[in-house]
Amino acid sequence: MDAEVQATPTTPTVREAGEFAVVAAVTARLPQSALVLLGPGDDAAVVRAPDGRVVVTTDVLVEGVHFRRDWSSALEVGRKAAAQNLADVAAMGAVPTSVVVGLAAPADLPVAWAESLADGLRTECAVVSVSVVGGDMTRAGQVVISVTALGDLEGRDPVTRSGARPGDLVVVAGRLGRSAAGLALHLRGDAGLLQRHAELAAAHRVPAPPYAAGPALARAGASALLDTSDGLLQDLGHVARGSGVRLELDAAALEDDVRALAACAEELGEDPWAWVLGGGEDHALAGCVPAGTALPPGVRVVGRVVAGSPEVVVPGVARPGSTGWDSYR
Numbered sequence: 001m002d003a004e005v006q007a008t009p010t011t012p013t014v015r016e017a018g019e020f021a022v023v024a025a026v027t028a029r030l031p032q033s034a035l036v037l038l039g040p041g042d043d044a045a046v047v048r049a050p051d052g053r054v055v056v057t058t059d060v061l062v063e064g065v066h067f068r069r070d071w072s073s074a075l076e077v078g079r080k081a082a083a084q085n086l087a088d089v090a091a092m093g094a095v096p097t098s099v100v101v102g103l104a105a106p107a108d109l110p111v112a113w114a115e116s117l118a119d120g121l122r123t124e125c126a127v128v129s130v131s132v133v134g135g136d137m138t139r140a141g142q143v144v145i146s147v148t149a150l151g152d153l154e155g156r157d158p159v160t161r162s163g164a165r166p167g168d169l170v171v172v173a174g175r176l177g178r179s180a181a182g183l184a185l186h187l188r189g190d191a192g193l194l195q196r197h198a199e200l201a202a203a204h205r206v207p208a209p210p211y212a213a214g215p216a217l218a219r220a221g222a223s224a225l226l227d228t229s230d231g232l233l234q235d236l237g238h239v240a241r242g243s244g245v246r247l248e249l250d251a252a253a254l255e256d257d258v259r260a261l262a263a264c265a266e267e268l269g270e271d272p273w274a275w276v277l278g279g280g281e282d283h284a285l286a287g288c289v290p291a292g293t294a295l296p297p298g299v300r301v302v303g304r305v306v307a308g309s310p311e312v313v314v315p316g317v318a319r320p321g322s323t324g325w326d327s328y329r
């Protein structure tokens, strides 16, 4: 159990406290950003929509599928839940404006866990200067967290998955494969391993999406963009099919990511290329820009767009067994 939970003086369960007391305790930890005209406490929140259009995205995290309470603290789960949604907003080239959270929890969940979850959501939202403006709470057999993020396009067109054209360059912002390496470490469950590669384990529990690169790439004229949630090859496959183009990745441009995982992979007897090309949950941003585009800070070229059958290839590297996560496979 995490330090935040143990440090809380009283640890009643949500059954003992009751829904409304937990909601009050949680919303008390969620101060509102300047974009919020009416925050938690009424039937709905009211948030400014500066652009007149609203970007909206939602992702569900299920205990045992997306996180484990014995691997991650409540604070880390909250950060990750917010991060993966905020990354989806960035992947449209938008800036987030607010977040709404649904929490389903077993009756014996400590209230302190729900409070730390709120702290984690608040902490990650603060990275992009937004707040949690509301949510819902109900009972379930395991913890389920449903996050919805809203965003603002600042007057630009959304950057979709379908605008890549032959001649464009493939670009990435953020690191690849780190979450998959961390997942492998947690699956082994060896304390020494987790300690030796603590940074990678932490990268699995709390991803660090390059939020600013989304709007920056949109401003620069990006033709396609998404975040890497399932695995680079699978995610870029959506761009290839959506745009009707072939993406040729340059192995040399991905070698830094592979090198950063090499020691961990060696110790685990695993292939770092499989993590970089097929590992999910880094929430890096990947997409395409016209050749000659001035690249925003933190954005690197990893390949090129050519005419051909819509697929993603990495000449010289064996295709990993898994090109990405599928919840049902």
Ligand SMILES: Nc1ncnc2c1ncn2[C@@H]1O[C@H](COP(=O)(O)OP(=O)(O)OP(=O)(O)O)[C@@H](O)[C@H]1O
Pocket (backbone or CB within 6 Å): 058, 059, 084, 088, 227, 229, 230
């Ligand atoms: N149950 C659903 N009902 C309606 N639309 C859905 C549903 N599930 C997914 N979608 C839509 O399908 C598209 C792809 O969803 P997907 O969840 O794969 O994208 P993502 O959220 O970027 O990735 P990830 O969930 O891996 O982080 C999105 O536009 C999403 O809104």
Ligand SMILES: Cc1ncc(C[n+]2csc(CCOP(=O)(O)O)c2C)c(N)n1
Pocket (backbone or CB within 6 Å): 059, 064, 065, 066, 067, 068, 183, 229, 230, 279, 280, 281, 325, 327
């Ligand atoms: C306990 C535990 N086991 C496995 C994983 C790995 N995992 C779960 S979902 C996902 C991709 C995105 O899924 P979705 O498309 O559902 O958002 C990955 C790589 C994890 N995070 N926690």
Ligand SMILES: [Mg+2]
Pocket (backbone or CB within 6 Å): 058, 059
């Ligand atoms: Mg999704």
Ligand SMILES: [Mg+2]
Pocket (backbone or CB within 6 Å): 087, 088, 091, 226, 227, 228, 229
């Ligand atoms: Mg996405």
Ligand SMILES: [Mg+2]
Pocket (backbone or CB within 6 Å): 229, 230, 325
């Ligand atoms: Mg997915």
